Amino acid sequence: MAKACKEALPLFTELGGVVAPIVINAKSGASNDDNVARFNSILDKLDGIAESIETEEGRTALLDTTKGWDKVLEEITNGENAEDTFKALEEAAKAFDDQCK
Numbered sequence: 001m002a003k004a005c006k007e008a009l010p011l012f013t014e015l016g017g018v019v020a021p022i023v024i025n026a027k028s029g030a031s032n033d034d035n036v037a038r039f040n041s042i043l044d045k046l047d048g049i050a051e052s053i054e055t056e057e058g059r060t061a062l063l064d065t066t067k068g069w070d071k072v073l074e075e076i077t078n079g080e081n082a083e084d085t086f087k088a089l090e091e092a093a094k095a096f097d098d099q100c101k
Helices: 002-028 033-051 056-077 083-100
Strands: none
Touching: 002 033, 002 056, 002 083, 033 056, 056 083
């Protein structure tokens, strides 16, 4: 689990850096193809890390977090308000963080 936590943290930081341009482009109607591709690539890496986690709780916590990010992306690109999804994502991220302690 410690290895998964160490590998996932920089990817979450990278995701955070991709979200802002996606939001800006979604609001302005600009293309998000490159940002979405990068976002999905990061999520794929996180899913791969999740599959390497030995415990069901740890694996589920990370997969729930990636599913939350995926839903956020979907809502943002569809022009929807993602506020409630961000709140659910925070809970999922906290559950993963708790597994990392």
